Structures are given as structure tokens and as C-alpha cells.
Amino acid sequence: MRKEDIMSQSGGRFGIHGGQYIPETLMNAVIELEKAYNHYKNDPDFNRELTELLNNYAGRPSLLYYAEKLTKELGGAKIYLKREDLNHTGSHKINNVLGQALLAKKMGKTRLIAETGAGQHGVATATAAALLGMDCVVFMGEEDTKRQALNVYRMRLLGAEVIPVKSGTATLKDAVSEAMREWTSRISDTHYCLGSVMGPHPFPTIVRDFQAVISRESRRQILEKEGRLPDAVIACVGGGSNAIGSFYHYIPDKSVCLIGCEAGGRGIDTFDTAATINTGKLGIFHGMKSYFCQDEYGQIAPVYSISAGLDYPGVGPEHAYLYDTGRAEYVPITDDEAVNAFEYLSRMEGIIPAIESAHAVAYAMKLAPTMDKDKIIIITISGRGDKDCASIARYRGENINE
């Protein structure tokens, strides 16, 4: 058994991080979830059904695409893109949602609730609920419902109820808080389909396992194409689900650099940032011990990023652990850098990345030219950027109507 697996089975700790810091009202719900997950994760029928959904509904395996033009233009390491943007619903979120929705259904739940930032996880949850015949309620910060109006419509089109959250900063963290509150009021028929590798145990482990399909595939694909492992794997980090999925099967391979790109916002020396590992400190919030952006009295800081999906003041506990142990590094990328990368990849490869994923592209643009041509980088394109076009146009001063 892998060291990480042992750890996740002892109270959901990753080093000092993780745990179950939630109201007593929810304790039996997470215990029931853990038991069900431990049963079904080894159940051949469950795994067959999930693989069937992933392959024939979500479109997996996703491509590992050699970005030849980008590689030549940057003039350094060979760059591959792991194309999670090609999944059904347009992002990696569907990987986790199909797993959790199927699990919830096996547990006898009939209703899914979820939080969403950019709307990608909400859309994925609404999609799975439609497919599996479940009710769905999505909590979304009011600010984000404005930034991502199209995704609100998509969720409603799919039959979900979208509840704009007005409390706090009206962004992702408040949507998480509201979804947790809703779960405490209705547990027996409801599964909280958490969208990232965060929250109380067993969520960080469940979501990681379902997202680990990304690196399970990419490892096999790169070995087929190149006959060797990559030198670096780069992914964006908000809560950290696409990043942990991209890293997971490379963790034992010490030669592979694992690099998470945090949302630097207007810069990590300003208050307008969401770069948790770079600017936060250890704390306890949303069910877990991890790093959080907070003030000296532990009040959670209002974070900022151009990306609604990375606009979260915490980071998943396993990332906090990978940072502590030095196994992964975490770099901040500013709004400007991300927007430049968004435009650059669009023009260079004809691939419009989500603004979240553009953070990972931006770092690769700095790193690749410093590496030799025989080196290999894999960037995870966690989602497609159609949803961001209107807001990036506005960022550039263009006035367009969606």
C-alpha cells in the first residue's frame, strides 16, 4: 500500500493537514459516506459502471496532445497538453462528479447539492443529476452568477436549481459555506457533491481518487509517445482537484517536478490575491486543517482573482502536505500573466483554455524556455475557455454582450 493511501485511511490526515472539522450534525453523514466509498471503490460493478460513464458519456480518455507550435515558439522543453477541456461539460469536473453521483445513487440518495465558483462544477453536477435522474441544487456566489451568467443558464437548462449566495464576499467560499449549511438541514436524501479536494475527510480522498484518472492516463500516454516520464507536470490550483488529479500517479516518481499554479490576482504583495500557499498560513476552516488566507485573528480573508474557479481562500490538505514535504512546488500567477497566456494559447494552438487553466499555461511559458529541448512538460488544460471570453474581452476593454 502506498504511503499516501495509508495516511488517508487514518482520520483523513495528510501529514498535519486534513481532518474532520465539521458540526456534530454532519458526523454520521461523513462516516456513512466513508464506509460506502470504501466499499464501492473496490466493487467491480461500481468501477465498471463508472468506467462506462467516463468513456462513453464523458469522452475519456482525454487526449495528450503534443503542442508542437507552442513548443517551437517557446524554444525549450517539449510541451504536451492534457486535454481535460475536451471532456463532456468542458472541464475535469465531470470526472469527480460522475464518481460521486454514482456513489450517492448507490447509497440511496436522490438529491445532489453542490457549490460552484466558475460554474464548471455546478454544470457537471447538474449534468450528472440529469443523467442519473436526481434532483440538483447548486449554490453559487452572487458575484460569480454575474461573472458566469452563461453557466447559470446551463445549470438551469439541465434542470438544476441555482441559488445565488449573498452572504460574505458572495464568491466560492460563501457558496461552500451555504452548501454545508444546506447539508446540515437535509441529510437523509441528500449527498453533498463537493467539487474539489477539500472539506472534511473523506472528501479530499474521494475527489482525488476520482480525479486521479488524469495522471493515470497521462502517465500511460506519455510512456507510449515518449518512452519516458515527463520532467514537469503543471496544473492550476484553487482547491486543487485538477492539480492533484494531474500529480497523483507521479508522486512516487521523484524525477517528475510537480508544479501548482495559484491565482496571484493583482500580485502576492497586494491584498487582491488568492494565492493561498504563497500568502496564507495554517488554519482550520471548511472542515479541514490546511493553509488559508486569513488575518492575524484567523478571520478568513476576502480573496481575489480574475478566475472565479481559483477564487478560494484555502487549498486542499493534500496539496498543503505536498508543499510541506517539498514534493510539489506552488507558484503564483497574476491576472495579467493568465490573460496573456489565455490569448497566447488561443492564437498559437487554436485552443482556448479556461482562465483557470491559463494560469498553468502562463507558468509553462516562463519555464519551458529555460529547459533543454530534450525535456518534457505536461500542462493540464483543466477546462475550455468559452465561458471566459466575455469577461476577458471586458478585461481588455472591449464591450461585448454575451
Place this chain on the structure above:
Amino acid sequence: MSNIAKAFADGKAFIPFITCGDPDLETTAKVVREAVKNGADLVELGIPFSDPTAEGPVIQGANIRALAGGVTTDKVFELVEELRRDVEIPLVFMTYANVVFSYGAEHFMQRCAETGVDGIILPDMPFEEKDEFSEIAEKYGIDMISLIAPTSENRIAMIAKEAKGFIYIVSSLGVTGTRSEITTNIGDIVSVIRENTDVPCAVGFGISNPEQAKKMADFSDGAIVGSAIIRIIEKYGRDSAEYVSEYIKSMKDALK
């Protein structure tokens, strides 16, 4: 014996909850003194937190108002110090784990002991995680209050056996806030608690009127009221002491 036991020594306990610094600390001090004068047996003092995930909209609002007014953990300790000049009933903090963690658990519990806080309620720190602070709390004689919920079922005995101070029975699913009806069978929960401990237990979440308070206290050792009081403070602001005073008197009378 825990100082908190005093609150339950003389009949059913009435326990008001007040968010410190809503709308300012002077008002909080006045409201606490009025509560004591009108028969409160223990006061729960809320240290505001930016993201109180166990609270409904009313107490969330109080947290936001208090933080906007510049309240900090240090200022709340100063408030307790000032209250302790004449307030003798047990005082218990109610806040979130990160407030204690970021202050430093040792420093926090030490300040509790110095200023005269008897216990602490952390709704986001269940049985499985309480060891994070419990040893340090014990060292300074601060009781960490355990919560038991309608969903606790097979967990009640385990929690009750290690309970200190008093047990907070959460009356209903969901978050804090007034409710027209409480449907949980509190009597059943209390009887399991009684098989496992003599620590007193009080019921909170959703209680707003004297009838509810009496009914809940009939099953247990006391009633806890938060949102209904915060609503009065929200409405009357700096002038709320006299209105809270009337309300507390009516609630305490119902428990006599």
C-alpha cells in the same frame, strides 16, 4: 467541580447567547448585565468569525456587524475582564476553531483562565477532533463543551462519557435560527445521555418563545436562546439592553 455546574444548581438554566461587539462592545456589556439581572444562569459570548458555517442568517449578520465594528479576540478578552468586576455567573465562549487556532490554543486558554471564561463551544470541532485543544483547555481549567445533534444516534454515549461542563443538545437539523416547531425527540437523547454521564444538558437551536423554552427545559436542564436575542439587538442596536431585558425576564419566568 466545574464552575459551569453553578448555572444548573438552582432549577432549570436559562442561557442567552450574545455576539460580542454587535453593534459595539459597550452595548454587549450592557446587554450581558441586563441578562444577569433578569435571571440568566450562564451567558454564551460569541467571538465573531468571518464565516460562521453553523449559523443561520440572523447570527451571521451579527458576526458581520461586529467584525465591521472592529472587534477582535483581544478586545473580547478585555470585555470579559471588565464584565468580571461584577458578573459572577459562568461565562462560556462560542466561536469557531480557527479563532482559537490562530490565536494559539495555549495563549487562548491562558487568557480564558486569566479573564474568567469557564468554557468554550466550538461547533466545528466534533468529538473526533477535540483533542486538538482539549488537553490545553484542561490544563487551564476551561471546559470544552460537547454538542449532540439529532443525527448523533450511536455517537451519543461516546460523546456524553467525555463531556465536560454541560452538554449542548442541538434541537434540530440545520443551522441556528428560530423555528416554529421542534420535532426532534429530545427526551430520547437525554435518556441516553443520562445513562452515561451526570453532566447537565441544555437544548439550543430554534428556541424563541417561553413555551418552547419550557418544553425543552422540561426534557433537559436548560434552554439556550441565540437568534431571538440577536434579532432584538439587530432591531434596537445601542438601545437594545432594555428590550433584551424584558425578553430574558419572560423566558426565565417560563422556566421557573
